[in-house]
Amino acid sequence: MNTEKILLVDDERAIRLAVRTALTREGMQVTEASDGSEALELLKKQQFHLVILDVMMEHVGGYEVLQAMRAAGDHTPVMMLSGKSDEMDQVLGLGFGADSYLTKPFHTAVLIQTVKALIRRSQIYSQGGAESEIRKGPFTVDTLKMECLKNGEPLNFTAREMTLFRFLMEHPGQVFTKEQLYTQVWNEAVVDDNTITVYVKRIRNKIEDDPKQPQYLKTVRGIGYMLSV
Template sequence: MANENILVVDDEAAIRLAMRVALKREGMRVTEAPDGKEAIELLGDQKFSLVILDVMMENVGGYEVLRHMRSNDDMTPVLMLSGKSDEADQMMGLDFGADSYLTKPFHTALLIQNVKALIRRTQVYAHVDTTKLKCGHFSVDTVKMECLKDGEPLDFTGRETSLFRFLMEHPGEVFTKEQLYRQIWDDSGAVVDENTVTVYVKRIRSKIEKDPKNPVYLKTVRGVGYRFDQTEM
């Protein structure tokens, strides 16, 4: 994995420097933006393999950049950075279409593992040849990377699609949060962020369940993890 073009957006020069050094050490190209306004301009001129996007910036913040990207059908993977660890804050970013979330301060090794995992998964799905996966009321168009319920599209982000597709491929099987994180976020031994899995499960339930607090499809197996049931019981 080398020569990927990464856009780093952060208003702190020291943080941009640390990320630039770490990413270039991995053979990646780095383009920097000190604020959201410049980031939007760069996104209009260039194609990037990944965007690392700080949440809190003056003038144009990270959420505004993310909304701009997704509203313009720019599905470039986005790794959000924030000093906040609150779950509601993370859900906001994921709801806007972020693919992953990293809380400051972080070790650059963890950053690199997240970056590689996001790029690797994007490359894998870009070469998928199969057409459609069906399971009960649900289906996944693996060419368009679109999830549907009873033929109607579900408003999933890229990472939600990846997680839901994995669960659909293994109906009735129980997976721990660690197993899901390793499978969907990183398979190279990164530190497991179980809260991220919890947030994504909540987002998926809000889109597939009639009553997300009493799920019939994506169920919690107490003390173990999660299980996908393809039909209502």
């Protein structure tokens, strides 16, 4: 397997040193940036398997970098780092298109596990399988191009949104609990109900004509969610 290339963006030298040391020991190649503007320049010149992005930085902050990436069609997985543990701050990061959110201080073992999971998931879906397209109702998931379409129009999903939507497309009409989505889609044991709710809302905003009265991604009261196509 090729060496995973990580872009680490944080204005705290101590954090960069700790993260770089941990990831280098895992055989990963780490490129550092001390601010958001430097990160954006690096993203124009290189491709990375993952971006680790601090939220609070002077001049150009993490959210601005994330928004610029997604606006440019860059769906590289992004892990946000923040000293804030406030729930709404996490929801904001996920809403901008982050794939994961880690609160400082963190244990390096948790960081490494999350990094590997994000890269593995991205690689699996970028490689695709024997079936390069999944078609259900008005939707098409192209596993080679890593894009989702509705009636031929791109839905502009983030990597994590695509992961969840593809899973549901592979199991139409089947109801999944939040716990099942976490373990089967994201391979995470600790279930955050709020995170699942955020992603369902974001997907609905992109696929439904009226997100408040969903026709496709439905809530099964007391159980979970299902895709009806």
